[in-house]
Amino acid sequence: MKKTALLPLLTVLWIPFLGAQASFSQGEDYFMQNKPQEAVPFLETAILENPDEIRAYLYLGIAYQQLERFDDAVAVYLKALPRGESETSRIACNLGNLYFTMGKSDSADHYYTQAIEADPSYAAAYLNRANIRIKTGALREALPDYEFFLSLEPHSPKRIQIEQVMSLIRSEFAAQEKQRLLAEEAARAEALRRQLLLEEVSSSLQAAAEESRGLSSGAEAVQGYEGEFELE
Numbered sequence: 067m068k069k070t071a072l073l074p075l076l077t078v079l080w081i082p083f084l085g086a087q088a089s090f091s092q093g094e095d096y097f098m099q100n101k102p103q104e105a106v107p108f109l110e111t112a113i114l115e116n117p118d119e120i121r122a123y124l125y126l127g128i129a130y131q132q133l134e135r136f137d138d139a140v141a142v143y144l145k146a147l148p149r150g151e152s153e154t155s156r157i158a159c160n161l162g163n164l165y166f167t168m169g170k171s172d173s174a175d176h177y178y179t180q181a182i183e184a185d186p187s188y189a190a191a192y193l194n195r196a197n198i199r200i201k202t203g204a205l206r207e208a209l210p211d212y213e214f215f216l217s218l219e220p221h222s223p224k225r226i227q228i229e230q231v232m233s234l235i236r237s238e239f240a241a242q243e244k245q246r247l248l249a250e251e252a253a254r255a256e257a258l259r260r261q262l263l264l265e266e267v268s269s270s271l272q273a274a275a276e277e278s279r280g281l282s283s284g285a286e287a288v289q290g291y292e293g294e295f296e297l298e
């Protein structure tokens with residue numbers, strides 16, 4: 067095939083690509099300017115024109131969240147997740163954040179966990195999962211997440227607040243352990259009291275039985291006499 071014959075084919079292939087890039091670039095510009103309303107139609111078009119542009123999904127999902135179109139945000143993240151590749155952890159974490167905003171704690175925890183599984187060094191997912199577990203009262207599960215976050219981000223500006231939360235959690239554990247020990251001691255004391263009471267009652271019954279048996283034996287020792295008494 068001659069070089070001149072390739073030009074029309076390359077033009078046919080190139081023009082849609084340029085269109086997709088133009089849509090994404092325009093949407094990205096609006097997104098970076100914090101103009102979600104203007105960004106949305108361009109990002110939606112960019113995804114239709116190039117479904118492999120993961121950044122378009124991420125930007126569009128965040129723009130939907132900013133506009134409180136939460137169901138649309140969920141849909142676009144779920145569509146992106148199977149093709150996320152290196153961005154899988156970020157997409158999953160964004161889903162977790164979205165479900166947290168929607169008040170769906172179990173779903174939030176699930177997607178934070180998925181983000182960690184995709185990238186065990188993704189610090190934000192540990193912090194966010196710890197926070198959601200605090201919200202649901204799962205303190206024992208939250209503590210190692212905070213610890214792991216600080217190991218990944220030792221200079222985090224949130225370190226002081228996180229350490230305060232961790233200290234409170236440990237204090238709660240200590241209080242619970244103290245209550246457990248006190249309850250066990252009280253239970254042992256009550257069990258001992260009941261045992262002593264049972265032994266006392268049992269001893270009392272035994273003494274009564276012995277006394278009853280003694281009276282019965284005395285009666286049996288009295289001999290009977292036959293015949294009549296005669297007075298002389």
